Amino acid sequence: MDPKAKPNRSLYAPIDASDDDERLNDPLIVGVPRTKNKTVRSWMIVALTAAILSTLFVTLLVLKPSLATTDSNQQCPDHYDLDQISTTDADADHQRLSLGSDDASPCGHSRAEALAAGCVFDMLSYAWIPPDCYDAALTAEFEGLSDWRYFSQKDSASPQIPHAVVALGEHHHLFVTWEWHLRHCTYIWKRYMRATLPDGPMHSVDNVTVSDAHTLHCERLILRKDPPDLQKVNTRVRLKYLKCTRLGQ
Template sequence: MSSKLGKYEPIEEGREDTTASKYPITQPTPTLIWIAFGASIALCAAAIAFLAVEIQWHSVTPYTQSLYPQSKSQKYTCGNSTEEAKQRGCTFDILSMNWLPEQCPRDETQEFIDYSANETWVYYRDRHAEHPIKSTDELSELGDKFWWSTQREHLVHCAFMILRLHKVLERGGKIDHLTGSFGHTKHCVMMLLDASKADPENDRVNTPGNIALGSC
């Protein structure tokens, strides 16, 4: 029996491995490293910029909150004249000195009337108090003409108007344009503050107070 063995040829020196030649192992160059580093920095900067814009947006965008949800509803008006106001079913409100639709609140009107019964002020057609207005009906028919009264009447009007504002906010619902006007409320507050300076008794130390823990 005989067997034939294949011949083995010695590997020549300097011959490269075929696997290594097909799949060469390359080392990253300094340029690639810097590119990757720069891309990472850019992504971080973009993320920080996005967060900064979000924070700035929420800090400058007004957050509106009210005691009750605001919904679009019909606006009721009394027209452009006393006659038109009557035709639309509006009635005269002596507290606000306005003809108002029936849908508008009348909080504190009766309280104002009751308080006025114990006061001495009178409404006049002129500044010199020579032509008194005899009734509420006559007062309500003045239209765009001026009426005149005392500073005390003005202050009491302001106090009850502020009470009306608070009651409507607490309850929710419609509010007439004068009661809801910040300009009018500020005017009334300043009137009350100025009046408080006129009485020397207001400088006496006679008012106690305490510190409380509030909530909102």
């Protein structure tokens, strides 16, 4: 071949700039105009997106009742234990309100020991506490709020325990109404507030009143969006033996 001869341009087929690798290599779409190919792919994308959205919608419809039930069970426990502080919004995974060995009460572990130590039974806390942190006036105010009822079981139809018997401080546990529980919370806060006043009746409180866990427990109850009926018997109260804590120490 003459090196000076010009190459025959007809030997080289021009490349269509509009072609892409997909079209050149895909035998399924050979000869299909590019605009039509784009239209087909667009409709495929729309159809696929619609299918995915429809599946998600149906899934949500199916799961919504079960999710609502789970949330309701967590937010609306049927039973409360005054001395078990929940670590969540559910009535599960409770942890015992720990007094610990370091917080051993000078009131002992029985009514006889408490009386021998000079402790007082406090109806507001349902506990034996030393006289130094017993706010008699506040407890009397709490007692006068209502004709509080005390039950042997979590049922308003169960036998009631007379007030005089409850005041002996011997029952290991008993059941009270939702209203009693809420009032207990607000009056425990009042007790703390009164202890902070310079001219308050005392400057010590028991270790439940000063407990962060108990405060948060009460906050959750009061902020409930769907509280039970005030007269519903749904709270168990356990007998406790507490100690005093001087504020500021």
